[in-house]
Amino acid sequence: MRTPITDLLGIEHPVVQGGMMWVGRAELAAAVSEAGGLGIITALTQPTPADLVREVERARALTSKPLGVNLTILPSIDPPPYAEYVRAIIDSGVEVIETAGANPEPFMGLLGGAGLTVLHKCTSVRHALKAQAVGVDAVSIDGFECAGHPGEGDVPGLVLVPATADALDIPFVASGGFADGRGLAAALVLGAHGVNMGTRFLCTQESPVSDAVKARIVEQTERDTVLIFRPLRNTARVAANSVGREVVRILDEGGEFADVRDLVAGARGRRLFDEGDLEAGIWSVGMAQGLVHDVPSAGEVVRRVVAEAEAVLRDALGSVSEGPRRASA
Structure with a gap:
């Protein structure tokens, strides 16, 4: 199945694995790439830039096909050394970098000079146009259905994908709500050149999370997510467990981020994935779980x-x- 995105990324099928925190590791990324899609290793899952290079080396031992690395750049009290991670991504020899969060413009010269293909994740047409203007090679457009941060526009894929197709000159993949071939077919008809899937790949054999998490995804429906941080204008879609609901309650009642900081700590989410305690913290999952x-x-x-x-x-x-069939007389 050849599209402009397969030609750009050097892959066989227009299927990209989402760069999920704690999930995008060598085994999963290599399995997706080996099957003809684009597997993505999540940079900040690795403790240091040197660890990231070693993780890419582990993936390279499993596949010789194109690989990507996700780097999500967000405001933080104690930010990671983003520039060092960028250098590690370049040094690792991967073909693609998926950027997300902040504008990638400060790194574009370095990335372009190293020959990396830059795929930038956006949640709105205006942000996609800005990414195109600063020189990214392709965009991943996230609809409201997605896991993690859907932006504040609440625009679902059925509108966002064709609107993006109307606006962009560069290739793009549709993300958020995609979990099967019907979704890929729909995305292509709506004007996208492929799909990015996170939740579907979260629930696979190579996904490095507890079997309890995978079983819960299979059990849950498209209605079993909640939107946290809405009052803070930093909306995120997570599983509808007791912790997520408590975060929603506190903020809806006028609480501030400091009041929920401990509940949403990344260490708690990682423990949930590792140990399978589904009430240990929050964890990102999309509405597409209803299709898994x-x-x-x-x-x-x-x-x-x-x-x-x-x-x-x-x-x-x-x-x-064939057209409509007439009813027999």
Whole structure:
């Protein structure tokens, strides 16, 4: 399935794995890439830039196909050494960097000079246009359905994807709410050149999270998420557990970030993923969990999504060309 995004990234199928915190590690990324998609290692999951280089080396031992690294740049009281992580990404030899959060412009000269393809994650058309203007090679556009931060516009993919297609000149992938071949087919028809899937790959055999997390995703529906940080204008979609609901209650009643800081600590979320205590903290998951019903290998997900998308598009074209059937007299 060839599109402008497969040509740009040097991959076989227009399927990109989301760069998920604590999840985007060598085994998962390599499995997605080996199956013909683009696997992504999450930079800040690694404690240091040197650890990131070693993680890429582990992935390289599992696949020779293109790999990406996600670097999310956000305001922080004690920010990571972002410039050092950028240098580590360059030194690691990966082909693609997925940037997210802040404007990647300060790093564009360095990344372009190193020959990396820059894929920037956005949540609105205006931000996608800004990314295009500063020289990124492609965009990943996140609809309101996504896990993590959907932005503050609350625009779902059915509108956001074609609006982005109308506005951009560079390739882009659709993200948020995609978990199967029907979604990929829909994204392509709406004007995207592929899809980015996080929640679907979170629930695979190679995903380095507890089986209890995967089982909960299979059990849950599209309604089992909550939006935290809404009053702070920093909305995030997480699983609807007791901690997420408590964060919503505190902030809705006038609380401030300091009042929920301990509840949303990253260390608690990591422990949840590692140990399977589903009430230990908050954890990101998208509405697409309502479409996830099993725990296959990551490679099977890629193959299944592409095969289903091809079948859906073929059947839809056949239905249209045949036209409506008359009822018999």
